[in-house]
Amino acid sequence: MLWSRRPSPLHEKARAVGLDLTASRIRAVTIAAGKTRSLLLNDPDEALPLFVSLLGRTPEVGWAGYSHCRKTPHAVCSNFLAALGQPRVWKAGRHTLTPAAALELSLAATGGVVSAEAHAAVLALPAYLTPTQVSQVVSAAARVRLPLKGTAVGALALVADRATAFLSGKPTPADPPPPDWVVPLRPADPGPGTVVVIDADEYALSAAVVAVERDRVRLLASAAWPRLAARLWKEKLLDAVCDRCVRLCRRDPRDCAEAEQELFEQLDEALERVRGGSGVSLTVRTDHWYQDLIQQPEDFDGYCRALARGSGEAVAELLESAALPAPPRAVWLTHEAGLLPGLAHALRQYTPEGTTVEVLPAVAVARAAAALVPRWLVAELPRVHLDAIIPVPVPAAAPAPAAYDPRPTVTGPTPRSPS
Numbered sequence: 035m036l037w038s039r040r041p042s043p044l045h046e047k048a049r050a051v052g053l054d055l056t057a058s059r060i061r062a063v064t065i066a067a068g069k070t071r072s073l074l075l076n077d078p079d080e081a082l083p084l085f086v087s088l089l090g091r092t093p094e095v096g097w098a099g100y101s102h103c104r105k106t107p108h109a110v111c112s113n114f115l116a117a118l119g120q121p122r123v124w125k126a127g128r129h130t131l132t133p134a135a136a137l138e139l140s141l142a143a144t145g146g147v148v149s150a151e152a153h154a155a156v157l158a159l160p161a162y163l164t165p166t167q168v169s170q171v172v173s174a175a176a177r178v179r180l181p182l183k184g185t186a187v188g189a190l191a192l193v194a195d196r197a198t199a200f201l202s203g204k205p206t207p208a209d210p211p212p213p214d215w216v217v218p219l220r221p222a223d224p225g226p227g228t229v230v231v232i233d234a235d236e237y238a239l240s241a242a243v244v245a246v247e248r249d250r251v252r253l254l255a256s257a258a259w260p261r262l263a264a265r266l267w268k269e270k271l272l273d274a275v276c277d278r279c280v281r282l283c284r285r286d287p288r289d290c291a292e293a294e295q296e297l298f299e300q301l302d303e304a305l306e307r308v309r310g311g312s313g314v315s316l317t318v319r320t321d322h323w324y325q326d327l328i329q330q331p332e333d334f335d336g337y338c339r340a341l342a343r344g345s346g347e348a349v350a351e352l353l354e355s356a357a358l359p360a361p362p363r364a365v366w367l368t369h370e371a372g373l374l375p376g377l378a379h380a381l382r383q384y385t386p387e388g389t390t391v392e393v394l395p396a397v398a399v400a401r402a403a404a405a406l407v408p409r410w411l412v413a414e415l416p417r418v419h420l421d422a423i424i425p426v427p428v429p430a431a432a433p434a435p436a437a438y439d440p441r442p443t444v445t446g447p448t449p450r451s452p453s
Contacts, residue, residue, distance in 0.1 A: 049064040049065065049066040049151055049152040050064065050065045050066070050152060050154060050155075050156075050404040050405070050407035050408060051063070051064050051073070051148050051151055051152045051154070051155040051156075051181075051404055051407070052064075052065070052155070052156055052158065052399075052400040052401055052402065052403030052404025052405070052406070052407070053144070053148070053155055053156070053157045053158065053400060053403060054158045054188060054397075054399040054400035054403060055115070055157055055158065055159055055160075055171070056084075056115070056160055056188075056233065056235035056236075056237075056370070057084065057113055057114075057115040057116055057160070057235040057236040057237035057238075058083065058084060058235040058236045058264065058370065059081040059082055059083050059084055059235075060075060060081065060082045060084065060140060060141075060144055061075070061080060061081045061082075061396070061397065061399075061400045062075055062080075062144060062147070062148060062155075062400055063397045063400040063401050063404055064151050064152060064404065065401065065404040065405065065407075070397060070401050070404075072397055072400075073147050073148070073151065074147070075096075075143070075144050075147055076096045076097060079097075080396075081396075082095065082096050082140065082143060082144060083095075083096055083097065083099065083100040084112060084114070084115065084136075084140050084236070085098075085099030085100040085103055085110055085111070085112045086099045086110065086111040086112070086114075086124075086131060086136050086139060086140070087099040087101075087102055087109065087110055088109045088110065088111060088124065088125075088126035088127060088129040088131065089102065089106065089109050089126070089127070093111075093129055093131060093136075093139055095139050095140050095143045096143065099111070099112065100299075101295065101299065102295070103295075103298070104272075104291070104294050104295040104298045105291040105292060105294070105295040106291070108126060109126035109127070111124040111131045111136050112236060113236040113237055113265070114131075114133040114136040114137060115133070115137065115160070115163070115167075115236075115237065116160075116162065116163070116167075116237040116238070117133040118133045118134060118137065118163075118166075118167040118170045118171070119133075119134075119164075119166055119167055119170060120133065124136070134170055134174065137170070137171065137174050138174040138177060138178060141174050141175055141178045141180055142178040144180075145178045145179060145180045148180060148181065149179065149180070149181055152181065152407075153181050154181055154183045154407050154410070154411060155180060155181050155182055155183065155404075155407065156182070156183055156184050156185065156186065156191075156403040156404065156406045156407050156410065157171070157175065157180075157182055157184075157185045157186075157403065158185075158186055158187070158188035158191050158192075158399050158400065158402065158403040159171060159185055159186070159187060159188060159419075160187075160188060160233065160235070160237075160240060160258075161187045161188070161189055161190075161240060161242045161253070161256040161258070161421070162237070162238060162240055162256070162258035165419070165421075168185060168419050168421075171185070172185060172419075183407060183410045183411065184406060184407075184410045184415065184417070184419075184420070185419045185420070186403065186406060186419065186420035186421070186424065187242065187253065187256075187419075187420065187421045188231075188233070188399045188402075188403070189231035189233070189242035189244060189253070189256070189399075190242070190244060190251060190253050190420060190421065190422075190424055191399065191402040191403050191405075191406060191420070191424065192231060192366070192394075192398060192399050192402045193229050193231065193244040193246060193251045194251045194402065194406075194424040194426060195398075195401065195402035195405050196402075197246050197251050197426045198426065198427075200227070200229070200246050200363075200364075201224060201225060201226065201246065201248070201426075202224055203224030203225070226245070226246055226247050226248060227245075227246055227360070227362070227363035227364075228243060228244065228245050228246070228254070228358055228360070228361075228362040228363060229243075229244050229246060229362060229363065229364050229365075229366060230242070230243050230244075230349065230353070230362050230364070230365045230366070230385075231244060231366050231368070232349065232365060232366070232367045232368065232371045232377075232381070233367075233368045233370065233371050234262075234263070234264040234267075234368070234370050234371040234374055234377075235263070235264055235370065236263060236264060236265050237258070237260060237263055238258040238259050238260040238262065238263050239258070239259050239262035239263060239264070239345055239348070239371070239374075240256065240257065240258040240259070241256065241257055241258075241348075241349050241352055242255075242256040243255040243256065243352065243353065243356050243358070243362070246426075247426075248426070249425060249426055250423050250424065250425045250426055251423070251424050251426060252422065252423050253421065253422050253423070254356055254358075255352060255355065255356040257348070257352050259344075259345075259348050261344070262341060262344060262345050262348065264370060264371075264374065266341065267338055267341055267374050267375070268298070268301055270337055270338055270341060271301055271334065271337055271338065271375075272294070272297065272298055272301065274337040275297065275316060275327055275329065275337075276288050276294075276297070278327055278329075279318055279325055279327055282325060282327070283323070283325050285318075285323055285325065287318045287320075290320045292320070293318050293319065293320045296317075296318070296319065297316060297317075297318055300316050300317070301316075304316060304329065304334075305334075305373040305374075305375070306373065308329075308331045308334050308375060309331075309372065309373055309393075311331055312331075313328060313329060313330045313331070314328075314329050315327070315328055315329075316329060331375070334375035334376075335375045335376040335379070337375065338374065338375040338376050338377075339376060341374070341376075341377075342374070342375070342376035342377050342379070342380040343380055345374075345377055345380055345381070346377075346380035346381055346383055346384035347384060349365075349381060349384060349385070350384040350385070353385070361385070361386035361388060361389055362385070362386075362389050363388075363389065363390070364389060364390045364391075364392060365381050365385055365389055365390070365391045365392070366392055366393075366394055367381075367391070367392065367393045367394065368394055368398065368399060369393070369394060369395060369396035369398070371393075372393030372394070378391055378393060406420075406424075409427065414427075
């Protein structure tokens with residue numbers, strides 16, 4: 035008897051799956067009965083890092099590549115999403131990968147998990163991809179039998195998912211407040227307005243200006259800045275921490291590939307803790323020495339001050355070129371952008387005083403993509419890549435209250451009239 039290794043669903047297979055794809059990772063969630071659940075694409079982790087190791091007999095996507103990106107960078111393929119269609123090749127040993135091949139490997143690594151959960155999925159993509167690159171992503175998804183029903187710009191899908199709450203001036207109740215969330219002094223103004231969505235991945239820091247109207251959301255402008263990519267922030271942090279180590283013990287972790295890799299991997303958890311306002315202890319270990327490095331949130335902010343200032347100036351220039359009739363009501367940072375030290379503070383400085391700056395949950399974009407699945411299944415949305423406009427669904431009208439009856443309500447058996 036042949037036993038199948040295909041993952042078996044733990045829940046009913048009538049769920050909508052939303053995929054959030056960036057140059058750094060893939061994240062997926064399902065929505066059923068109003069509940070959101072993240073899929074484990076890189077068990078035990080939710081997100082699958084888009085790093086492909088070329089060291090083994092076959093290329094491996096995920097942690098196998100991420101755990102070697104500083105130790106053996108020549109044998110790791112990364113940052114390939116924005117390179118689709120370009121004559122770029124990664125070679126190591128007997129392996130040769132093009133951007134399209136690397137993307138197909140990455141989607142294949144998620145296809146089994148997604149197919150086991152649902153018959154339909156929607157893919158959210160960065161706004162910086164060209165139409166030709168989007169077509170290549172769709173073709174790769176078809177080759178690995180991903181049950182794709184549609185694609186959309188992630189920022190546009192995100193705003194469409196939150197448009198009803200935005201128009202009513204109420205916060206989205208499903209979102210837990212992030213650690214640096216501040217209660218606004220006054221509630222948000224209801225009605226149409228503009229939102230700026232900021233994201234960061236291996237390729238670039240990107241921004242999308244989206245108008246929220248009564249019946250639709252519309253992409254007004256977008257930009258991507260590769261010189262402010264998330265990988266450059268992490269490299270800046272790594273160099274600064276290593277320089278601190280040299281000052282403390284006269285030894286440089288960058289002289290040992292294993293020590294540099296181990297220190298690099300600690301930055302992910304450190305960024306999460308620093309964003310929450312906590313200090314971190316980073317450990318450098320080699321065969322002959324070790325050093326503990328205590329870092330505070332203000333240290334990380336100082337290391338990345340120039341990058342944060344450049345990001346604020348770039349977003350301000352984008353807003354100026356967009357010639358908006360009124361300042362944006364809000365700036366929404368994705369989870370990855372919210373982890374960049376000092377970025378949220380810089381955006382508060384470079385945006386108008388009435389604009390709120392908020393950090394969204396990690397699953398926000400993937401959940402927004404999943405919310406589009408039922409709308410595509412009933413042909414409510416066109417069969418094209420949604421990169422300009424998404425209609426806002428009209429909320430169902432509440433049932434009219436029953437007319438008031440002044441007569442008292444009688445319970446129990448009806449009294450018999452006297453004969």
